[in-house]
Amino acid sequence: MVSFECDYNNGAHPEVLRRLVETNDETTLTYGFDRFSDSAREKIRRVCEQPDADIFFLTGGTQANATVIDSLMRSHEGVVCAETGHINVHEAGAVEASGHRVIALPAHEGKLTADELERYLREFKADESRDHVAQPGMVYVTFPTELGTLYTADELAAVSDVCRREQLPLFVDGARLAYGLAASADITLPWLASHCDAFYIGGTKCGALCGEAVVFPRGNAPRGFFSNVKRHGALNAKGRLCGVQFDALFTDGLYDRIGRHAIAMACRLKAILAEAGLPSYMDSPTNQQFVIMPNDLAARLKPLVDFTLWGPYDEGRMLCRFVTSWATTDADLAYLRDVLTGCGVTK
Secondary structure, eight states: EEEOOOSSSSOOHHHHHHHHHHTOOOOOOOOOSSSSHHHHHHHHHHTTEEEEOOEEEEEEEHHHHHHHHHSOOOOTEEEEEEOOOOHSSSSSTTTHTTTTEEEOOOOOBBBBHHHHHHHHHHHHHOTTTGSSSSSSEEEEEEEEETSSOOHHHEEEEEEEEHHHHHHEEEEOOOTHHHHHHHHHHSOHHHHHHHHOSSSEEEEETTTSSSOOEEETTTTOOTTTTTHHHHHHTTSSTTHHHHHHHHHTTTTHHHHHHHHHHHHHHHHHHHHHHHHOOBBBSOOOSEEEEEEEEEEHHHHHHTTEOOOOEEEEEEEEEEEEEEETTTTTTTTHHHHHHHHHHHHSSOO
């Protein structure tokens, strides 16, 4: 069965896997102090145009989010995000488990806006009981968002400006960063690095077996961050595992190529779903496509194609997600079109 369920249900990109095999017999230092991790850090610093960046390799996205957020705030502070933000809806309370409240604000097409952030901060300051609630300690956004949408440079710069005026760290979750950068008209890695205080470059969803590269672009890692990674159970003894993979991803433009491929496949996927008369939930330029599907069609399609039932849209329809990745092929898309034709919705 062909899968459009997510972008991390294959193994590793062949070029990443090849480097893992080629380097397997070499003995190195542990905990990320190996030559592969050092090489990967230097390559990431160059592409971000941030020669002083502090870079740490963690294994997964939830782990990275929880560790970075806990490290950037004091114990009584909370993290502000859009109500649709990944840390608020799909991380099983990982941030709250570290003692920090997630402060969810209204989302607009999956995005936190500078206006909403300013309004919240203004109302917080005006509240004479503010010392009795979680204090806003930082701001979190995802790029792309949980719904596949993108911030424009102007939108994200406006959020960044508010954060800097209010002295709140801005953290960007880049689990699908390769796909966001490939689809964006005006945001690049150097731009992102200059507008936030921390972000991570996703590997798990973008061609690696596992791994996220956490970047503090101006050498501004919180004091004791390495120890806090260990405290969170997030320190990989075989740090080379991520180091080798990111070294491969940032060799010969592989990370960019992975992103561009997935977006090209997503554009074709979007057209196939539109031909089938399935309306988009919102216009997504990235590798996640959300459509509104009749319940009976979802029931017929599900045994034939793997996709995600995101939740009820109304009494007779479901919100469904289809995702492309580095591994999506022409044959996968042709199969989906044939199945939709067989279900009587595509001519």
